Structures are given as C-alpha cells and as structure tokens.
Amino acid sequence: MSLIKGGDLVEDTFVDASGGETIPASGPVIVNLAQWQAQRDALLARGTPLGLRLHSDQSPEAIADDIQHFALIALEFPKFRDGRAYSYARLLRERYGFKGELRAVGDVLMEQVFFMVRTGFDAFDPSRARIPSRIFRPRSATSPSGISRRATAGRPRCSCGIGRGKHHRSTALEEAKCRLWRQVDFGR
Secondary structure, eight states: OEEEETTEEEEOOSEEOTTSSOOOSSSOEEEEHHHHHHHHHHHHHTOSOEEEEEOTTSOGGGGGGGGGGOSEEEEEESSTTOOHHHHHHHIIIIISOOOSEEEEEESOBGGGHHHHHHHTOOEEOTTSSBOOGGGOOOOOSSOTTOOOHHHHTTOOBOTTSSSBSSOOOOOHHHHHHHHHHTTOOOOO
16 A cells, blocks of 8 residues: 655555454554554564554544554544644644644645645545545656656746745745645646
8 A cells, every 4th residue: 555755655664454344463663552552562462663543533632642652543434524633733743742643634635735744744644535536647667756747847946946846935834845745747
C-alpha cells in the first residue's frame, strides 16, 4: 500500500493489523488501542517499529505514558467533517512531544491536507481518502520531479526553490504546500 509522505507517494513499510485479531509475528505493525492495551508487553518485546491507530473517540491521553514506544500514530477521520483528529494531532506534537510519524487515515479531503500539515500531520493514507490518484505520479527519468512538462511551461520557479507556481513566502507551511502541489498535473 502507498501513502503520501513529504509530498511524495511512497511505499508503506507498516502492516496495518488494527482491524484484525491477529498481529503478524514480525515487522513494523500498526495496532489499535485495544490490542495495545491487551498485548503491550508482547508488542514491546518484538523489537520492531510499532504504530498505533486511534479512532476519533479515543483521546491521546490514553497513551500519554507510552508515546515514546511508537514510531507512528495514525489518527482516524471517520468523516471529513469530524475535526477531533486535528486537535489530537496538536496535542500529540505540542503537549506530549511526539516526534514520530503522524498519519491521517480515513475520509481525508485534498482541501484539508494543508490544514493537517499545519496541525502536525506529516503522512496521509490515500486508500480511503478523497485525493485523486492522478495527482501523484511516480518520478521518472524523463521527469524527475513527476510534474508534467506542460503544467510548468512558462511559469517562474517559486521563491522557495522547490517547484513552479505562484510566488509565496518561504514558511514551513508554504513549503509543504509547494512540495505537495509540485506533484500535480494540472491538465494543461
């Protein structure tokens, strides 16, 4: 399965076992809160990267003492208009100091990605997301950036030096937007 990370489409190295009852014996795995609470010691003894998937009704306070054990926390958006995951992302980054990957999963809209980056998300699972697959294309030798040559013809390079488009301030949010949008084929 692929995911969007750093504005690129990359392969996911984690196996999502949060929806099942069996957890793979080895390799990076994502579990749900009930699995974590029931099998905490066994999961820690594996010695592989561990991820946790929190549903929108599960607050990060439930794992506040265990955050250092997770390489990834996936926050679920059951509906695009459910904004609790935004608050949870901010809490995880600022109050609990989580430095690992923070992934948005579920009903994610393209219009929300920039706000998600702003609140702390750095990866997005497009499997159920409403992000058109044609936006992200693998890089190739003929087009290293993955951008259609037609889409960038005649446009000046951004001031941030990342892509082509409108001139903007070089803030972290604007640079994240630019990295994401440089993958877009505008169909021109």
